[in-house]
Amino acid sequence: MRIISSFFDGFEERAQVRYMVIEHVAMYVNDPEAARDFFVNYLGGRSNNGYHNKTTGFRSYFISFDDGARLELMNKPGLEDPEKPLNRTGYIHIAFSVGSKEKVDEITALLERDGYGIISGPRTTGDGYYESCVVVFEGNQIELTE
Helix, strand or coil: CHHHHHHHCCHHHHHHHCCCCCCCEEEECCCHHHHHHHHHHHHCCEECCCEECCCCCCEEEEEECCCCCEEEEEECCCCCCCCCCCCCCCCCCEEEECCCHHHHHHHHHHHHHCCCEEEEEEEECCCCCEEEEEECHHHCEEEEEC
């Protein structure tokens, strides 16, 4: 028991000192330009000019959103691209609050019109969210909430 209790000694002090925010979320994609264009055109993101390491072939774009959240879209040679079934462990979706039920409806309809697969919604879920979930580029899922 002493080993466990020593781990927690001073925990409250450490927790009060640290202020944590997620600085960014990163994802590898096959086509970083297409992924960048999706977030810019449909979700109002702003892209930097990109980065390219000519030695390693690594490329990335940072997409920034109004609330300060950032998404890094990356690519490098030799990536594996396994199938992305809907029911799996690990990353499943990124949720974007778009401000209203009407906006969820509008963006969902636009994505459906443009050929993206709607998984669910728009609907009110059992936990009270008004949302839709859409399969977008490369089998990745985006959730739109009010």
